[in-house]
Amino acid sequence: MKLRISHETVYCYDQPIRNLVQSLRLTPSIFEGQKTHEWLIEVPDGIKGPGFRDGAGDWIEGWTLRGPAQEVTVRITGHVETRDTAGVLRGHRELIHPLAYLRDTQATAPDEALRKLAQSTGTHNDALDLAHKLSALVSKAITFRPGVTRAQTTAAEALALGEGVCQDHAHALISLARLRDLPARYVSGYLHSTADGQPHEAAHAWAEIHVGNLGWVGFDAANGCCPDERYVRLGSGLDASDAAPIRGVAMGSGIERLAVAVRVEEEMAQ
Incomplete structure (x- = not known):
């Protein structure tokens, strides 16, 4: 699938800021499931600093902006070609x-409810089967409902509420997986459409186990x-804050x- 992506983040301040320093994790990963053809990151009036690839394989780019400024825009445009690898992250260094x-x-810290849910699948010798079952438990336990949680909502709080957004689902699944001794992390990215074909007009997040x-x-x-x-x-991290596209x-x-x-x-074929 060939996808065209545009992503604009605008920060507005009621009083001018003096300076801004940002670390951007906004460049698509390199692995067998996707290939980037064009990718442009712009921060109008900003100064681009050095970039580097961190230990998790993510490309990090530094930007600074000298004020006074009451509005800061981070703009991304690009073209990415993707293919289905059944969720397996092959070829990622x-x-x-x-x-x-x-x-x-x-x-992601577990409470008693998360511990009980993690153990409800019983004993499993197959780690992949266990991971699928844990994901299904989270899907059932937390109904997708925008606006009911905050950026600071924890996995335990989302489970208790029974509602949340993709960030909450990812945090809860990460917590369950770690309770079953499966390494797990938070992933940030984009989604073209949901499973029912509805357009997805926001950044997205999921977990990797x-x-x-x-x-x-x-x-x-x-x-x-x-x-x-x-x-x-x-990119990825221990949780949403650690994997944040913009810090x-x-x-x-x-x-x-x-x-x-x-x-x-x-992008439709010509």
Whole structure:
């Protein structure tokens, strides 16, 4: 599938900021399931710094902006060709050992309800089968409902609420997998459409679980499937904060407002 992506993030401040420093994890991953043909990151009036590939295989790019400024825009446009690998992350080069992803964070720390849910599948000798069952448990336990959770909502809180968005599904699945001694991590990216064919007009997130000889396998509990050709992978981390596509610090005392617009379209053959 050939996808055209546009993604614009606008930060507005009620008082001018003096300076801004950002770290952008906004470049598509390199692996067998996707190939980037064009990709442009723009920060109008910004100064592009050096970039590097981190231990997880993600490309990180630094930007700075000198104020005063009351609005900062991060704009991405690009073309990516994808294919279905049944969720398996083949050909992705990284240095971090999978066992590092057994470590919990505040967002994924389990409570008694998560521990009970993780053990409800019983004993499994097949790690892949267990991972699928854990993903199905999360899909059933948390109904997709935008606007009911916040960026700071934890896996335990989302499970107790029984509702949430893709971030909550990913955090809950990561928590369950780690409870069953399966390394798991959070993945940020894009989705062309949901399983029922409805357009997806936002950035997306899912989990990857390490399952022995297969390596990392993606699971999107929010949509009850493994990532296929509709998905574009950007980067990963221990949780949503660690894998955030945009991280930064603004110097100033103004209140920040955020607006995000994402468009993922299929390019039809000529």
